[in-house]
Amino acid sequence: QKEVEQDPGPLSVPEGAIVSLNCTYSNSAFQYFMWYRQYSRKGPELLMYTYSSGNKEDGRFTAQVDKSSKYISLFIRDSQPSDSATYLCAIRDTGGFKTIFGAGTRLFVKA
């Protein structure tokens, strides 16, 4: 069993839609949760970072963590064509010595 599971998609939505991206993880030792965005042929860039259960909002993006279910989500409101990218979830243990990345979900937002 992979430590982080992420649906690879692709996910195709119309402009303006609400997008929901999800990951599950297996080890409760992981306490830090991140979402990276990766445009085609570019390196990943950090989008959201959180370490507690609940929601964290940043503009059109909301990261949600449910530690009891080991489930993390990223919501994108009013999606734009410029949001078309691959989104990777990542989890990290308390000591910061181990970061595990999901395989990434490819998102296409159609104008």
Place this chain on the structure above:
Amino acid sequence: NAGVTQTPKFRVLKTGQSMTLLCAQDMNHEYMYWYRQDPGMGLRLIHYSVGEGTTAKGEVPDGYNVSRLKKQNFLLGLESAAPSQTSVYFCASARDSTDTQYFGPGTRLTVL
């Protein structure tokens, strides 16, 4: 600031050839990482360094060697390339183990 840069951007090797990938960062970061990214596998850590002169193995170190002779540079070497090493290689750096990792643009390597 250029951030994290990687050289070269693309490379094609024949089986058995050797090469070195160079990563450079200008953020004075202590930690540096080498990952490979393959379809459906996500990013997997090859080697990392917690400071100048140090290196450590990650999840998939076999077939690779690294060196961190200068704080700003982290080199990844392939002594005898194999087709299984065809991948996109990313370098990243961070201030410390709990800091955000900043990624370079990647090197696309094909081994024939």
